[in-house]
Amino acid sequence: MNLFTYIKERLSIADVAREYVSFKKAGIYYKGTCPFHQEKDASFTISPHKGIFYCFGCHATGDVISFISQIEGCNQFEAAKLLIEKYSIDIPEQLLQEKKDSTTSLDEKNHYFALCELMAKWCNEQLPQSPQAMAYLTQRNITPATIKHFTIGYFPSGIKAIKQFQRFAHQHDFLIKDLTDARLLMEGKNCHYSSFEERIIFPITDHLGRCCGFGGRVFQKDDDRAKYYNSHENSFFNKGTLLFGLSQAKKAIQQSGKAFLVEGYTDCVIMAQSGYTNTIATLGTACTPQHLKQLSHYADQLYVLFDGDSAGLQAALRLTQLCWDVNISMWVIQLPTNEDPASYLKAGNDLGENIKKAEDIFSFFIRFSTQQFKHQTLKKKMAIVREILNIINAIDDDLKKMILLQEAAFKLGLPLEALTRECHHIHEQSTQKIVKIMVDKSNLHEGEKKLFILLIEKPYLLEREDIIIMSSAFSEPLKTIINKYRSLPQKSFTFLSEVLNDDEMQCAQRLLITHAQEQVNVEQVIREFAKRNWKSIALNTKEKIAEAQKRGDDQEVKILLQYLQELKKKVLNWSVQ
Numbered sequence: 001m002n003l004f005t006y007i008k009e010r011l012s013i014a015d016v017a018r019e020y021v022s023f024k025k026a027g028i029y030y031k032g033t034c035p036f037h038q039e040k041d042a043s044f045t046i047s048p049h050k051g052i053f054y055c056f057g058c059h060a061t062g063d064v065i066s067f068i069s070q071i072e073g074c075n076q077f078e079a080a081k082l083l084i085e086k087y088s089i090d091i092p093e094q095l096l097q098e099k100k101d102s103t104t105s106l107d108e109k110n111h112y113f114a115l116c117e118l119m120a121k122w123c124n125e126q127l128p129q130s131p132q133a134m135a136y137l138t139q140r141n142i143t144p145a146t147i148k149h150f151t152i153g154y155f156p157s158g159i160k161a162i163k164q165f166q167r168f169a170h171q172h173d174f175l176i177k178d179l180t181d182a183r184l185l186m187e188g189k190n191c192h193y194s195s196f197e198e199r200i201i202f203p204i205t206d207h208l209g210r211c212c213g214f215g216g217r218v219f220q221k222d223d224d225r226a227k228y229y230n231s232h233e234n235s236f237f238n239k240g241t242l243l244f245g246l247s248q249a250k251k252a253i254q255q256s257g258k259a260f261l262v263e264g265y266t267d268c269v270i271m272a273q274s275g276y277t278n279t280i281a282t283l284g285t286a287c288t289p290q291h292l293k294q295l296s297h298y299a300d301q302l303y304v305l306f307d308g309d310s311a312g313l314q315a316a317l318r319l320t321q322l323c324w325d326v327n328i329s330m331w332v333i334q335l336p337t338n339e340d341p342a343s344y345l346k347a348g349n350d351l352g353e354n355i356k357k358a359e360d361i362f363s364f365f366i367r368f369s370t371q372q373f374k375h376q377t378l379k380k381k382m383a384i385v386r387e388i389l390n391i392i393n394a395i396d397d398d399l400k401k402m403i404l405l406q407e408a409a410f411k412l413g414l415p416l417e418a419l420t421r422e423c424h425h426i427h428e429q430s431t432q433k434i435v436k437i438m439v440d441k442s443n444l445h446e447g448e449k450k451l452f453i454l455l456i457e458k459p460y461l462l463e464r465e466d467i468i469i470m471s472s473a474f475s476e477p478l479k480t481i482i483n484k485y486r487s488l489p490q491k492s493f494t495f496l497s498e499v500l501n502d503d504e505m506q507c508a509q510r511l512l513i514t515h516a517q518e519q520v521n522v523e524q525v526i527r528e529f530a531k532r533n534w535k536s537i538a539l540n541t542k543e544k545i546a547e548a549q550k551r552g553d554d555q556e557v558k559i560l561l562q563y564l565q566e567l568k569k570k571v572l573n574w575s576v577q
């Protein structure tokens, strides 16, 4: 038994999932709205007996560990660790040892996090010793409590500071090489230096609160370097998935179901300080689908605050393209030109008023893309209309769709019927595409799926002579799964999951939920399968006979021939029935 199996045997997937999804009992299953895609139906299905889930909408599937890894955006080992801690599971020493041996990469990750943690602490301790850095933060209205809450710091400049940082790291068992590997220090001609020197340091944590990188901002008036310097991307620090402030804001976001998205670190900490504790920021990059997906696990409404300049506007417009992929409704809050959330709040404005006036992102998009419509060329006009219709088309809610079509028709000065017709046309084209993909995806035959489920549910059948021959006619990956299952000393689905690869596992989980039947006629399922796959069964048997003949195993040849005759008889009888 491995660590994952041990955890799965001790936790009920329903208990764990209940913290994220609300569901109802439906027969032997639980059903609820899927946390992985936007929907109103209850496609998310849990099989408490098998300890697995499957979504009939987005086809997400897995067990309790992969559920946590998908919803918390971490790897399986981290998910296991979270579950062990959260549910206080006692793990036998031997399993922990095995885990240690197989997870050097996890150790490497923790080592990196510990190093970042250390630098955050050191910079935070340096801050009070720099009157200029303190003066800058005071001037931006950042309070000591906020400094502490976000562990804001300062990286002093000069060789003396670098040496001091190295000594500090050394006291905590880190080497200079660790610092340069993580690119917190760089190798200069004669000595080390850091690109974070003489900057205010904003430690960046992942959603689990582990420090994994830094944003450094210049603050001296005559400093003409780039305004921001961020940690280099590495396997533990990815700007496209990380959100600044998420670990601090997570609870407030979960409680309110709402999040505010801003563009900068300062905006984020000032928002939090002003009571908007559910605020996060991107790391100086555009918002990505991964950002939104992660947010959608905690919030169902996202308020985007962007600067009143055109770059801010473009960033907000781009979001329209992303938001239908996630279960989140988006609102846009536009601030006056030349204001950002920090400056706006500092000037004593009431942001609450702007929040009340927030505009639905689709209306916002239509308003902006139609602004200059009249003066465009025909080609540009067609492109604009298509873009708007594509976006409206992707909306799930029919009423919302209709209202937006009307709004678009009005603003574009085009007849509503024409837009509606075009919208239907786009819709048909896209559904045809989806149906095609779905059909291509699974070429497994129904009878094959049924027999497969039957064998998983009733492993004693696996040893039957006719089943052994028949299961050689399975398509992949069912054939491999069944072979692996047959070779297990202890035949249960939990143990099977230990020997399957990811693709095989997903296929098995999907079939177990989509094709499970409460009552089956065993012989009928076997008969149907044999009838349909008669040709390949016969061919496989003939191949085996040929092999046995080559070996000179007359006894085996005799048995197989006899078996083939019997099977033929059976199949012939079956087909007349």
Ligand SMILES: [Zn+2]
Pocket (backbone or CB within 6 Å): 034, 035, 036, 037, 043, 044, 055, 056, 057, 058, 059, 060
């Ligand atoms: Zn789903």
